[in-house]
Amino acid sequence: MKYLFEKQTKMILESLTFTKTLFAFDFDGTLTPLINEYENAKISDQILELLALLRSFAPVAIVSGRNAKELKTILNFKPTFLVGNNRLVGLDKGNNIDFKYEKICKTWYHDLKEKLFPNEKNDLGISLENKKYSIAIHYRKSRQKKIAKKYIQDVLTGLSSSPKIVWGKSVVNVIPMGAPHKGMALLDVIEKSGCTNAFYIGDDVTDEDVFNLHHSNIIKVRVGLKKNSAAKYYIKNQKEIKNLLLFLTESFCKNSKGH
Ligand SMILES: [Mg+2]
Structure with missing residues (x-):
C-alpha cells in the first residue's frame, strides 16, 4: 500500500x-x-x-x-x-432474489435474538441489527470483547443457510451467500x-x-x-x-x- x-x-x-x-x-x-x-x-x-x-x-x-x-x-x-x-437508494432493483435474502435475514434475526438474549437481555454489551440484506452483531460497547466475540462465534455455528461471516471492527456481519455488497x-x-x-x-x-x-x-x-x-x-x-x-x-x- x-x-x-x-x-x-x-x-x-x-x-x-x-x-x-x-x-x-x-x-x-x-x-x-x-x-x-x-x-x-x-x-x-x-x-x-x-x-x-x-x-x-x-x-x-x-x-x-x-x-x-x-x-x-x-x-x-x-x-x-x-x-x-x-444498495443504491432509489434504484429499483427489488426482485425475488432480494426477497429471498430478506427472508433469510429475518429468520436469522429471530434465531440470533433468541440465542444472544435468552432472558431478553445480554450482559456482554452485544446488540443485534437487522440490515435487511444482512445482520450485524455489534460488540463495541462490550467491556469483555474477547468473551463477547467467543460467545457470538458459538451462537453463529448453529445458523441455517450457511451465512458468509465477515468480522469487522467490533462487529460481525452475517450475510447470505450472493447478497448485494x-x-x-x-x-x-x-x-x-x-x-x-x-x-x-x-x-x-x-x-x-x-x-x-x-x-x-x-x-x-x-x-x-x-x-x-x-x-x-x-x-x-x-x-x-x-x-x-x-x-x-x-x-x-x-x-x-x-x-
Ligand atoms: Mg466503515
Missing part, C-alpha cells in the same frame, strides 16, 4: 479534478470516527462543509451497509447518491453518475468488496494501513479525512480559477 499524501499520489488525486470523477465515501469510521453508540454517529460540521463544497464540483456518494432508513435519519448531509443496505453498489453508482473515474475510501472489511473490484479507473483508499487489504492507497487514520477533503476541494478551486 502507498500513502495517499505522497507527492506522486497527490498528482493522481489532483488529476481527478480534471476528469469526470465520482467521489465515494464509506460512512462509519471514514467520515465519522467510530463511536460506541453507533446510532448517534454524525458527520462533524467541518467535514460537512468540505463535503458540500466538494459536491458543488463533482458527484459525491455515501456508501454504507447501514439500513437505508436509519442512514437517512442520521445523515446530516445530502449526497448526490446514497447507498444503504449495500458495496462493490456491486459502487458499480451501480458509477454507471448512474456517468463518470469515467471514481475515488473510494473506506475503513473496514466490507469495503474490501470495493477494493477487490477489477476496475482500473477506481482509486481505492483505506483508512489505516493494513497488510492484507486490496486497497492500493491508505491514509493513516480517520482524522486525515479532513486533509483529503481539503486537498480535493483546494484542487478544484484552483482549477476553476484557472479557467
